[in-house]
Amino acid sequence: MFAAHLSAFELQPLPDGASTILRMLAAQTPNWAEIALVAARDPALSLALLLADPLHPGELQDGLNAALRRRLERIGTDLLRAWLLGLGHVGNSPDETPDAALLRAECALHLAIETDYPRPDEAYLAGLWFGLPRSAGWIAGRRPTLPALVADCGLPASLADALELEDADPVAGGAMHPLLTLLAAARRLAGADWQERVDEAAGLTGLESGSVVALRTDVGYILSGHAAYPSPPGFPGTGAACPTLRLADDPYRYAGMLGLLTAAFVDLDAATIRDRLAIACPLFGLHTPPVLLGGGEDGRLRPLLGAAAASPDLLIGELRLRLDDETSCIALGARSEQPCSYLGDGGLPGRSVADWQVARWLGQPGFHVIPLGGAGDTSVALVATASAQALDSELRWRYAALLGAAARALRSHARQRDAIAEREAALHRRFRDHVRRIAHEASNPLTVLKTRIDMLALERPGDSTLQDEMSLLNAELDRIDKLLRSAAELPVETSEMRSCRVPELLLDMRTLYGEPLFGSRQIQLELRAARDVPPAAIPASALKQVLLNLLRNASEALQPGQRLVVSVLPLVNVDGRNCLEIRFVDNGPGLPVERAQDPLSPRPSAKGAEHQGLGLAVVREILAQWGGTLLCRTQAGAGTSFQIFVPLEQSA
The missing domain is CATH 3.30.565.10 (Histidine kinase-like ATPase, C-terminal domain)
Structure with missing residues (x-):
């Protein structure tokens, strides 16, 4: 329950790429394959998607584009739009031009293919991401370590090693993983003086110099036109700069993002809401979904996301925390609908044992309480923190917008589920009453038939064949009566033998x-x-x-x-x-x-x-x-x- 590495990652997606994706999402049926292709060219966007949903073992065998497409489809149209709109407030720029990163990535990919490297998409990502760790886009003092960053994406440590080596000389370094030499060769071919460094690239990869020249020429041709972003209709091909206004100062983006987040979760079942929130939280700066609590009719706060065994949600639910608890800041935030925080000093509990326990269960010294509100429902989110510093107002709004949309959808789904269950119960009651009336009415003619059969048997007491037939008929009439009466009841275990001759x-x-x-x-x-x-x-x-x-x-x-x-x-x-x-x-x-x-x-x-x-x-x-x-x-x-x-x- 802590901030993800991505929360320190403030690089913007490429302006042309972000605007292209937003235009493509406007289609009635988005072309996810094309959207994935755009995302694969963008260092920040591809990194964010893989951090949000790490690669599974062997997943890159299907190709990077296929992996990104699965994540984009899982996020969904509305959530993806909301995230792209919300990213516009930072305005930081990478250290190099977008073309330089893409050129280096394509060179690394083609070199990997030519040298039969078994995982060429890893080489592509190494070339694409090489400039990120040194970018001004990292918040000062919060740069994540490369091994942790790569591991969080589900990629091997060799890729982290390749990104870590900035100025090292692969020629003088002795034996090393081939991914390092591929990236070093790609960097040489991506520079303005690449023609002068062809022999170096050839020596690093073991390819002929002529083959390296042909490869670099092909890559240049591909990027000169085929990799260009399509221009919007009626507008020049130049991309607009990212908006630099904070959301609080941009009412149009503010309203658009809030509406899209609401639409992203509406009319979904609880399992789908949880799955979508799980991938959305890392995109919005949260490593895992925070604990969402909602007030019930009994005045107690309960988890909204379900409670898996041994999870913090389960333990917090077992606290049975009341809204009128005067000692807990969780209850205070829920009652007042004002944000507040708890931070322990590492010692024994203070005023609230419940808050002290919750912080320990979340794995951090403290937590922020973010009211979610909406439609008369009392809901809060608990976001773990190690700092006493209050959340930035805009960051808090983003968390509240995302988590509030999910909380409202969960409560709406719960109300619909309860309403359906109530209607079904009423229908079952009506059906049972109807069957009981039918059974009662049917018992009258059955009684007449049984009485007549008994009279016939009494009239001929010496006829054993008739007596046997009358007994069988009586047994069948009893069976009919039993079936009619049992039709109105719920199935129960009977004592009838489970076998027969x-x-x-x-x-x-x-x-x-x-x-x-x-x-x-x-x-x-x-x-x-x-x-x-x-x-x-x-x-x-x-x-x-x-x-x-x-x-x-x-x-x-x-x-x-x-x-x-x-x-x-x-x-x-x-x-x-x-x-x-x-x-x-x-x-x-x-x-x-x-x-x-x-x-x-x-x-x-x-x-x-x-x-x-x-x-x-x-x-x-x-x-x-x-x-x-x-x-x-x-x-x-x-x-x-x-x-x-x-x-x-x-x-x-």
Whole structure:
């Protein structure tokens, strides 16, 4: 939670490059590849992008332009515009002309390619950035060390070494990394007296002098026209100087930057807001996103960015700091909406133990409290600091503008999420009430049916077959009643066994459904089962729903005189698992052509209004819940077969 190296980096992007990027961002669909090409020519801009999002191992294998493009797209149009607008207040200039840096970079790149250096983009960056460490653009006394700067970009230490050597003589230095000699040769070819130093460059690289001359000529041709920035329509090709006014003195840039920052986070989900803020903070001078705190309805401050394990956000959230805490400067800044700071003396806590702990968790002696405000929300940012010096007013405004936009977006997203959850809960309540009413109304005819079945059984007490059928009917009516009542409740764990014996289940179903579905229509139903079939790893109620669906479909499709055979095979290996197979085979007309193309997907049924066309799709979903599968084969005029594979119970 400390200021990044970039916070000391005040070099401006090249005026032509910055204005070109701003024009390109005005397009409805920005050409990110072209924008990345412009950024790759700019020492300050390329460095800032890589500091904001360091390179991953091996990422430069795709090319520098591709790496910069990914970072530009991650930043987004509005945030990139806001950052470029905000950079205009410094007005510092590099020590050399932009053309000199680009010429040196291109020479280093082409020399690396000619000498088969495995990472030519590193040579390009060495040439492009060589002038930066000695530039007046570094704030006095805050120049970062080159190894740290390069490491923060995800680049190897050899690049830092090449940038560090300013006047050293590579010829007299003995053995050294090839990147150092490539940069030394590129510097010689980039000077005004390059023709006189061709032999030196050739000696450093091992190339022929003629090859070096041809290479330098090609680079000069490329830069003479192809690398020029396009001129804005209706304006001369000269770039305007960077504005030197502070934002507080430039109301147009002030308003534009604030609006763009707000737009950069609006309508994003929390994860995207956090990701965008993570890359934006280094651009605006913060190494990592500060802690953002927001006041809740209970008067306590809570983290807005989420709280990862062992993070300062988590620990600060566990403080449960109240807004009316009279000892904490965090609470004071949130209440008063005025900036304030805490700086410990390195000893024991002073007035506020909470502030002392927060500073320790942030890894610095103190922190700045920056009120973010907006739309009646109480929000503050905690920025770690090692200095008692107050934040510059303009720097504080930049932090507040960036972090405030993110905080407002996070709170807006949280409100939308809560509103959606509340609407869904209300909808669920209405649905449950509706189902309960239906279940209550349906219980009346179910009661009549059960009473009539009981009376029929009493009229013929000696008919054992009738008694068995009445018992099965009563059980099915009880099942319907249970399903209706449970439809309005949340799913709960039941005590039903998670396995069943398929042959016994099929026999019960034939007793109950054989006559109404098949016998009354003169359709043959034949059951075949091997002996000692092990239990299937699926509850009886779930498999019963599957089998009943297939039996009903067959009875509706077959004509009198046709036949359905249901077979149970005890052991089939499917994808390395022991399964039980249930096979339905009929000699009917087959599925309709339009249905045969994808029989297991839901689609409108041709059977009539009472059919929804969901049967086979539901069957497949039920089987999938228990690790089962369903296969279908059909042929017009020859019949249809369904194969059900259900895993066997492990203990079987």
